[in-house]
Amino acid sequence: xxxxxxxxxxxxxxxxxxxxxxxxxxxxxxxxxxxxxxxxxxxxxxxxxxxxxxxxxxxxxxxxxxxxxxxxxxxxxxxxxxxxxxxxxxxxxxxxxxxxxxxxxxxxxxxxxxxxxxxxxxxxxxxxxxxxxxxxxxxxxxxxxxxxxxxxxxxxxxxxxxxxxxxxxxxxxxxxxxxxxxxxxxxxxxxxxxxxxxxxxxxxxxxxxxxxxxxxxxxxxxxxxxxxxx
Amino acid sequence: xxxxxxxxxxxxxxxxxxxxxxxxxxxxxxxxxxxxxxxxxxxxxxxxxxxxxxxxxxxxxxxxxxxxxxxxxxxxxxxxxxxxxxxxxxxxxxxxxxxxxxxxxxxxxxxxxxxxxxxxxxxxxxxxxxxxxxxx
Amino acid sequence: xxxxxxxxxxxxxxxxxxxxxxxxxxxxxxxxxxxxxxxxxxxxxxxxxxxxxxxxxxxxxxxxxxxxxxxxxxxxxxxxxxxxxxxxxxxxxxxxxxxxxxxxxxxxxxxxxxxxxxxxxxxxxxxxxxxxxxxxxxxxxxxxxxxxxxxxxxxxxxxxxxxxxxxxxxxxxxxxxxxxxxxxxxxxxxxxxxxxxxxxxxxxxxxxxxxxxxxxxxxxxxxxxxxxxxxxxxxxxxxxxxxxxxxxxxxxxxxxxxxxxxxxxxxxxxxxxxxxxxxxxxxxxxxxxxxxxxxxxxxxxxxxxxxxxxxxxxxxxxxxxxxxxxxxxxxxxxxxxxxxxxxxxxxxxxxxxxxxxxxxxxxxxxxxxxxxxxxxxxxxxxxxxxxxxxxxxxxxxxxxxxxxxxxxxxxxxxxxxxxxxxxxxxxxxxxxxxxxxxxxxxxxxxxxxxxxxxxxxxxxxxxxxxxxxxxxxxxxxxxxxxxxxxxxxxxxxxxxxxxxxxxxxxxxxxxxxxxxxxxxxxxxxxxxxxxxxxxxxxxxxxxxxxxxx
Numbered sequence: 001x002x003x004x005x006x007x008x009x010x011x012x013x014x015x016x017x018x019x020x021x022x023x024x025x026x027x028x029x030x031x032x033x034x035x036x037x038x039x040x041x042x043x044x045x046x047x048x049x050x051x052x053x054x055x056x057x058x059x060x061x062x063x064x065x066x067x068x069x070x071x072x073x074x075x076x077x078x079x080x081x082x083x084x085x086x087x088x089x090x091x092x093x094x095x096x097x098x099x100x101x102x103x104x105x106x107x108x109x110x111x112x113x114x115x116x117x118x119x120x121x122x123x124x125x126x127x128x129x130x131x132x133x134x135x136x137x138x139x140x141x142x143x144x145x146x147x148x149x150x151x152x153x154x155x156x157x158x159x160x161x162x163x164x165x166x167x168x169x170x171x172x173x174x175x176x177x178x179x180x181x182x183x184x185x186x187x188x189x190x191x192x193x194x195x196x197x198x199x200x201x202x203x204x205x206x207x208x209x210x211x212x213x214x215x216x217x218x219x220x221x222x223x224x225x226x227x228x229x230x
Numbered sequence: 231x232x233x234x235x236x237x238x239x240x241x242x243x244x245x246x247x248x249x250x251x252x253x254x255x256x257x258x259x260x261x262x263x264x265x266x267x268x269x270x271x272x273x274x275x276x277x278x279x280x281x282x283x284x285x286x287x288x289x290x291x292x293x294x295x296x297x298x299x300x301x302x303x304x305x306x307x308x309x310x311x312x313x314x315x316x317x318x319x320x321x322x323x324x325x326x327x328x329x330x331x332x333x334x335x336x337x338x339x340x341x342x343x344x345x346x347x348x349x350x351x352x353x354x355x356x357x358x359x360x361x362x363x364x365x366x
Numbered sequence: 367x368x369x370x371x372x373x374x375x376x377x378x379x380x381x382x383x384x385x386x387x388x389x390x391x392x393x394x395x396x397x398x399x400x401x402x403x404x405x406x407x408x409x410x411x412x413x414x415x416x417x418x419x420x421x422x423x424x425x426x427x428x429x430x431x432x433x434x435x436x437x438x439x440x441x442x443x444x445x446x447x448x449x450x451x452x453x454x455x456x457x458x459x460x461x462x463x464x465x466x467x468x469x470x471x472x473x474x475x476x477x478x479x480x481x482x483x484x485x486x487x488x489x490x491x492x493x494x495x496x497x498x499x500x501x502x503x504x505x506x507x508x509x510x511x512x513x514x515x516x517x518x519x520x521x522x523x524x525x526x527x528x529x530x531x532x533x534x535x536x537x538x539x540x541x542x543x544x545x546x547x548x549x550x551x552x553x554x555x556x557x558x559x560x561x562x563x564x565x566x567x568x569x570x571x572x573x574x575x576x577x578x579x580x581x582x583x584x585x586x587x588x589x590x591x592x593x594x595x596x597x598x599x600x601x602x603x604x605x606x607x608x609x610x611x612x613x614x615x616x617x618x619x620x621x622x623x624x625x626x627x628x629x630x631x632x633x634x635x636x637x638x639x640x641x642x643x644x645x646x647x648x649x650x651x652x653x654x655x656x657x658x659x660x661x662x663x664x665x666x667x668x669x670x671x672x673x674x675x676x677x678x679x680x681x682x683x684x685x686x687x688x689x690x691x692x693x694x695x696x697x698x699x700x701x702x703x704x705x706x707x708x709x710x711x712x713x714x715x716x717x718x719x720x721x722x723x724x725x726x727x728x729x730x731x732x733x734x735x736x737x738x739x740x741x742x743x744x745x746x747x748x749x750x751x752x753x754x755x756x757x758x759x760x761x762x763x764x765x766x767x768x769x770x771x772x773x774x775x776x777x778x779x780x781x782x783x784x785x786x787x788x789x790x791x792x793x794x795x796x797x798x799x800x801x802x803x804x805x806x807x808x809x810x811x812x813x814x815x816x817x818x819x820x821x822x823x824x825x826x827x828x829x830x831x832x833x834x835x836x837x838x839x840x841x842x843x844x845x846x847x848x849x850x851x852x853x854x855x856x857x858x859x860x861x862x863x864x865x866x867x868x869x870x871x872x873x874x875x876x877x878x879x880x881x882x883x884x885x886x887x888x889x890x891x892x893x894x895x896x897x898x899x900x901x902x903x904x905x906x907x908x909x910x911x912x913x914x915x
Contacts, residue, residue: 014243014244015243015244016243017242017243019481019482020480020481020482020483020484020486020558021557022242023242023243024242024243024244024245025242025245026557028245029307029308029557030484030485030553030556030557030558032306032308032311033308033310033311033314033552033553033556033557034484034485034488034549034550034553036310036311036314036315037314037548037549037552037553037583038545038549039315039318040314040315040317040318040583040584041318041545041549041583041584041586041587042587043315043318043319043322043587044318044321044322044325044584044585044587044588045587045588045590045591046591047318047322047325047587047588048325048587048588048591048592048595048621049591050322050326051322051325051326051329051621052595052606052617052621054326054330055329055330055333055614055617056606058330058333059333060612073270077266077270080266081263081266084259084262084263084266085259087259087262087296087300088255088256088258088259088262088300090300091255091299091300092252092255094249095249095250095252095255098247098248098249099249138598138602138603138604139598139599139602139603139604139605139611140602140603140605140611141602141603158612159605159611159612159613161604161605161611161612162604162605162606162611162612162613165598165602165604165605165606166604166606169595169598169604199244199245199246199247200243200244200245200246201244201245202245203245209300209301210301213296213297213300213301214301216296216300217293217296217297220289220292220293220296221289221293223269223289224269224273224285224286224288224289225285228269228270228273228285229273229281229282229285310556317584318584321584321671324671324672325588325620325624328620328675328687328690328691329617329620329624331684331686331687332616332620332675332683332684332687333614333616333617333684334684335684335685335686335687336682336683336684337684338684338685338686339684339685339686
């Protein structure tokens, strides 16, 4: 049971294909191919950090087991749900454009943006400040004396600073990607408001959608690795 | 397959795609929420060595749902996109594998004698980040 | 190749075209905001040649210091900075972009029969990203430079007080330029081939650029994260690579070489593509074993990802890992050898014309073979334990990178110069310069194989007196090289004014870029070419090459 595509509204800007492409299908599939290739590079970049994580998780197992207790599971779960929801609404926004339901598309885009904002607020407004206040900071800023006041077990493990280094680097790089995603979604909202997306052309939505789902994918792995697995 | 004649008829200036039904997206969304619940619930049990495996199995399932349906790989005409993604994963494994194996097998060969060195058990040795042994 | 395309009659093609990509639009803004791949390729060419000059200056200074066993012109720390800058500039600012960004950007769309690359604006972005990266590198140069070696090994790169972080950021940014170029090339080859151009009718340069792009896309992100991690080590002390904090410096080397070994294939595989083009044209024969040569580029790209540990035999890496990496490293020689055999086989019974581009290709065959064979000495674990960090290694990689890639690049520059500029250069001077470069290169670097096997360590600014004769010889070679390069620059620049009008196809070549005017019009072809045959077809009556002496 799929929604029949509505007629193209009259205020829509009709798309013209780039001069070096033959038709819209070629242009669309080229854009997607290009973006999947870019996602491959992102996979390897984040992947490098995951390699470092797996390395130290294996050889500093006790440290990771203890240190991960200092992360807030409720906040982590909330962020996971928020991001999954935003992935859903992003996919729905694209679908709405494909069937010429522009108002729905805009609504879904706004919800996606709000979810993304919520994610950053939870991370930067609650999680990270909690780390700062307990001095469980990356690298040379890790203060065992203060940190072990709140978490005495940290004093008994080797190199706890490395756990927090990886935590901040990985959630930080992920956070930067969320911020960039928010910028892209805002740009889509502006262009959508100008009537640029419809059943005949929604390539920027598709490509941004791929990006956003990738950001969700990274979190799907970050969450259990840092917050759950002892 | 590639056509780059200048300016084809205007019908080919626009896309004509059929979207997936809403219930597919809704189903995937609910599935992801459910799996999130599962992974948190399961983390409350201790399976020992299997903790990581179970967690990763759930994560991989969630990731597959996102990649196949939200990112549309399941219905993508261009199979190449999926191949590209898998290649990225493959080379990530190529990176991790030998790197981990190197660390695990360090110190097993005595550089002077070429035989297995006399070392304490792996667990204890692995916890010591010792400086690299220099062959003389 | 046999095509049907609306080209003007031959006489008109031999004249200087009225409208072409240089004069199509005027003013600096039309260049700064261009999306024409040919203009972008030109801008890249100027940028990388500038980088080559800078890297060369550092090289001359390094060799000057090594003229005498004790301090000659600089102290130890400055010497460390000089060889580090030589390596960093040459690898990241010159070699990695050289053939793909300068020649590839110009000719990939033309050889495909396309109007442009798939994402022209992204192409322009990749150029500006390169410029930003280069500016960071120059900033580092003037604010303390770096002395870590281009390999940035930890923990020294964490503790040294030179301007490491800006240089790390420079290389990080340059990596993105590389990624964007590779992305553009892959999508272009998949989506923009002319009607009738199947994969196996593509010129071999395109196969080489495709394989290179795959490597760029898979390996460069790992470099990016590695450099970012070292920068974070310096700034935040994150400790992942720092033994003082419980980290592992060998882990850094795994991270670094996972990119940097495939990187050497990024640097050399495009050169292979150029050599295929030149050898085909100047023997007037299709390359022997086209499919083998095409697939060998992909094979090198693939195998190249499995061998990085051969840079780490004496790093503290486990001996088992060393053995496996050594074993796998031998395999990468196989597809490379296939190429060398096939080019040689192409020469047999070919109608060989010893024009200057062909001289560079022939020199490449000799020098790259030496470089490749000595790579086997380095890949063998038992010999590498003795050769590692000696001049043998330095000689090996200069033979493949310079004797290989640079000579192929210069050859390609000569080969495509008429197409890019519409002018022929002075062929006699070109032959003389090629001879000077050949002599200079081998005097400089063959000597270093001998120095290495006799125990001279690399990255040392002073040495035992018994090495002085060989070092002196090598330094004189560097001066001969400098003369050769300056001569090349001189006659190429002079040709812009005084060179004979080249016409569309002065070499009698067969690939699509030669079926349009020199310099080409902005849209490359008047009508979309339709391709019916493979890329290297030389009917006897047509396409007779003109000798432009």
